[in-house]
Amino acid sequence: MDLQISVFLLFILFTAGHSFRCYECNSLTGSCAGQTVKTCPIGSSYCVTSTAVVKVGDTSTKVKIKDCAPACQSVSMNTGLSVVTSSCCNTDQCNAQDPPDPNPNGKKCFYCDGQSCSNILNCLGTEDHCIKATVAYGGQSVSVKGCASKSICDATESVHNVHNIESISCCEGNLCNGAQSVSQSFLFLCCSLLSYFLLH
Template identity: 75%
Template sequence: MDLQISVFLLFVVFTAGHSLRCYECMGLTGSCADQTLKTCPSGFSQCMSTTAVKQDGGSTSKGTIKNCAPACQSVSMNFGISKTTTSCCSSDLCNAQDPPEPVPNGKKCYYCDGKSCSNTVSCLGTEDHCIKATVAYGGQSAVVKGCASKSVCDATASVSGFASFLCCEGNLCNGAQSVSQSFLFLCCSLLSYFLLH
């Protein structure tokens, strides 16, 4: 009996002292060239790796961040001109690789490019929802549209800074209502012009 208690106590001592280790880096010009090992602080139970890609005209820029995370969900967002993919894992040094490049899944959503919000983008990987958000910043507001994983939609309730946020599941569902309202407004304007002149 004493041997069982001793073995149990040794197990508790060794497992309680083990902290998760993750790679940490910030690669602002692509993948991380220099990754360092980091012992995660208490309460950080996952490793994460995030890659962001931005297309500006003919050039593409990529950045990667790896670190410990208190809680993490593997997600993907695609705004046509930029996309972000985060992968999460919970074993030692499991974030050595960049998140895998997601492949098109057949779903399409509208996105905005600064001039128009009627462009379409092919959703990738786990992006199973279309999103439309109005972001308010410094007295200005901007509309963003694109594809996102369901977990992004579920998490928006806790994120501030959005004047409005809509998630929907059908193809091109993030623009049909605003397009039909614009079309209805245009028709009514034209009808009133012809009736009054």
């Protein structure tokens, strides 16, 4: 009996002393070559990796973030000229490697390129909805359209009136997000949406 109690107490001591850890990285170059290991705060039991790629003309900028998270929500949003993905896992230091690039899934949505919103985009991975949004910028409304995962669409109610977002909506059918033309720059709205989903 004493042996069983001793083994039980030893087990409790070892498990109580184990802290959940994740890789941490905040890179504006897209490389996490110098990533470090971080002991997560109490309540954070997931590791997350988020990547944002924005293309402006011939220039492409990639931002990568790795950290601890209190909840797990894998999301993806693709506006044709910007792609944001976030994936998570729940084992110690499980975010060492980047998740694989998502493949086209057969879904199609309209996207805006700054001149027209009648361009057709092949959605990737978990992007099973079409999204459209408008934001007030410089006294004008700017449009963004593209593909999004269901978890982003589920969160759209909480982003109304955030970062000057006037409206945001999702739909499920192919090309269901309309093809109206625009002549405004969409970069501001992309950055607003990207920052909201990466930081919240």
